Amino acid sequence: MTMEDRFFALYKPEQGRLYRTAWAILGNEADAGDALQEATIRAFRAFDQLKGGAAAFPAWMRRILVNTCTQILRKRMRVIPVERPEDYGGELVAPDVELPLGGDVWDAVRALDERYRAVVVLRFLNDMQLEDIATALDIPLGTVKSRLHTALKQLRGHLQGLDGERRGAV
Amino acid sequence: MQCERVQKELESYLQGTVTPEERAEINAHLSTCAVCSEEATAVKELGQTLRRGLHAWIDQGECPPQLARQIELSIRQGARRPWWRRTWSVYAGASVAAAAVLMIVMWQQPDVAERMASVPLVGAIAAQFISPDLEVQFDPLTPVNTALMQPTRTVAVDGTAEAQGMKLTVEKFEVSPQLTRVRYFVRGLMLIPEIDPLTYQPELSAKDGPVRLRGFNADQRDQGVVFQAYFDPVGSGQALTFTLDRLPVSQAISGRWALQPNGQVDARELPAAGQWQRNGSKVTVTLNWSDPNVLRLTEWTATDSAGKEYAVAEVGRPAYADGAWTQTLTIEAPETASGLELRSSRMENRVIGPWTATFTSP
Numbered sequence: 422m423t424m425e426d427r428f429f430a431l432y433k434p435e436q437g438r439l440y441r442t443a444w445a446i447l448g449n450e451a452d453a454g455d456a457l458q459e460a461t462i463r464a465f466r467a468f469d470q471l472k473g474g475a476a477a478f479p480a481w482m483r484r485i486l487v488n489t490c491t492q493i494l495r496k497r498m499r500v501i502p503v504e505r506p507e508d509y510g511g512e513l514v515a516p517d518v519e520l521p522l523g524g525d526v527w528d529a530v531r532a533l534d535e536r537y538r539a540v541v542v543l544r545f546l547n548d549m550q551l552e553d554i555a556t557a558l559d560i561p562l563g564t565v566k567s568r569l570h571t572a573l574k575q576l577r578g579h580l581q582g583l584d585g586e587r588r589g590a591v
Numbered sequence: 592m593q594c595e596r597v598q599k600e601l602e603s604y605l606q607g608t609v610t611p612e613e614r615a616e617i618n619a620h621l622s623t624c625a626v627c628s629e630e631a632t633a634v635k636e637l638g639q640t641l642r643r644g645l646h647a648w649i650d651q652g653e654c655p656p657q658l659a660r661q662i663e664l665s666i667r668q669g670a671r672r673p674w675w676r677r678t679w680s681v682y683a684g685a686s687v688a689a690a691a692v693l694m695i696v697m698w699q700q701p702d703v704a705e706r707m708a709s710v711p712l713v714g715a716i717a718a719q720f721i722s723p724d725l726e727v728q729f730d731p732l733t734p735v736n737t738a739l740m741q742p743t744r745t746v747a748v749d750g751t752a753e754a755q756g757m758k759l760t761v762e763k764f765e766v767s768p769q770l771t772r773v774r775y776f777v778r779g780l781m782l783i784p785e786i787d788p789l790t791y792q793p794e795l796s797a798k799d800g801p802v803r804l805r806g807f808n809a810d811q812r813d814q815g816v817v818f819q820a821y822f823d824p825v826g827s828g829q830a831l832t833f834t835l836d837r838l839p840v841s842q843a844i845s846g847r848w849a850l851q852p853n854g855q856v857d858a859r860e861l862p863a864a865g866q867w868q869r870n871g872s873k874v875t876v877t878l879n880w881s882d883p884n885v886l887r888l889t890e891w892t893a894t895d896s897a898g899k900e901y902a903v904a905e906v907g908r909p910a911y912a913d914g915a916w917t918q919t920l921t922i923e924a925p926e927t928a929s930g931l932e933l934r935s936s937r938m939e940n941r942v943i944g945p946w947t948a949t950f951t952s953p
Contacts, residue, residue, distance in 0.1 A: 428666070437654050441648060459781075462781075492756070525648075527648040530645065569602050570599055580637065
């Protein structure tokens with residue numbers, strides 16, 4: 422088996438999850454595709470340094486992907502002038518999107534403004550510590566905390582119905 | 592502690608990343624404040640809902656088949672590139688400014704060292720450098736290596752510099768009677784093996800002028816590239832400046848070019864235009880752009896108006912002349928294919944630093 426064959430044997434079962442992870446962090450499919458391609462190439466180049474074999478691969482690959490995504494976010498966010506949290510008063514959600522009440526978790530998260538979506542995804546999908554999110558996005562820890570705080574307030578209203586439905590169905 | 596402050600820290604509290612004092616304060620507050628206590632429960636449950644929901648959505652994910660094919664192709668084709676390249680030239684007290692590189696050795700597979708050992712002159716070096724992705728030596732008859740680094744004076748360096756989304760960290764600076772060695776890491780960089788490796792070369796200067804570069808090597812890691820550069824030895828207590836002037840990078844893009852009936856190629860998303868013409872079953876496309884820092888557009892696909900895909904091949908590497916770059920491609924498409932459109936998903940370009948670190952020699 423060539424190195425490429427060995428790599429793809431481990432990589433392909435993860436590819437769908439990796440694609441959606443990139444989509445969740447970056448907010449759109451086109452960027453997700455770019456990030457996935459770049460991360461896969463990086464992973465392949467570092468493949469011979471992976472220790473722990475097949476069992477270690479998924480988490481290792483995920484880490485490379487998340488790093489690639491946050492690198493893209495850092496570059497993207499760089500051109501936006503420093504904002505103050507109060508500037509974001511009522512505009513957490515793109516104005517023309519109607520959030521379904523009791524709707525899907527992903528529907529609610531994807532509708533958040535990019536800067537809020539990124540911290541929510543990194544925190545709850547990738548289980549990153551707040552300090553690590555701050556480093557990854559190159560923003561102050563206080564900004565991470567306040568964005569998370571306000572994003573959760575916004576999400577709560579739209580997800581409350583979901584939990585209620587679930588409990589009702591049991 | 593005030594309610595507002597407690598609520599702001601709830602996420603950190605639930606994650607367990609607050610200090611023991613803060614934890615005690617928050618616990619105390621929660622035991623007496625019904626509002627915040629309810630809030631803490633709500634936030635915890637919301638977190639669990641989000642976690643479950645996002646993971647469920649991820650698990651249902653499928654990668655679009657075309658993207659999956661593209662990724663597989665780019666890796667399998669990349670792996671088939673020549674595993675090493677060797678360039679000889681005349682040297683006469685080679686200086687950094689000399690364009691002629693005396694020896695470039697490059698490999699991507701760990702077992703290459705064994706193959707290299709059978710090649711005359713290169714054998715001794717291959718035996719010592721098994722892992723770097725890239726190695727440049729300016730003097731093949733006296734190659735730089737770790738043996739020349741005895742005895743060594745070391746200074747820990749606290750030099751970092753950031754520009755254009757990449758960060759240089761100079762990790763170690765060592766001097767021996769024969770050589771100076773600088774070990775540095777560029778976070779966010781990915782090596783482009785096909786380009787001139789001299790594009791990566793660093794500079795070191797002391798008060799009375801530049802210090803001569805003798806060789807360097809590079810190793811790709813998943814966060815960036817680790818470099819080791821070897822210079823002539825420097826005296827003790829010198830103020831030194833280490834510089835990376837510019838770095839070639841490869842970045843994901845989405846560029847599209849439409850082949851117009853009049854023989855022109857229109858850029859939809861990048862400022863490169865050009866011409867095309869048909870030669871039997873092949874279409875030859877020439878693209879031009881004037882930005883000197885865009886080195887190459889790559890990872891091409893071609894589709895017609897029906898969405899059918901055709902193979903695209905790059906003819907050599909882009910050439911720079913008279914203030915413009917020219918890149919030539921050929922598309923394998925029959926005369927019946929119409930509405931051809933080219934897409935590029937990767938650009939190799941040069942990012943201008945400089946990344947500079949200053950320190951004093953031990």
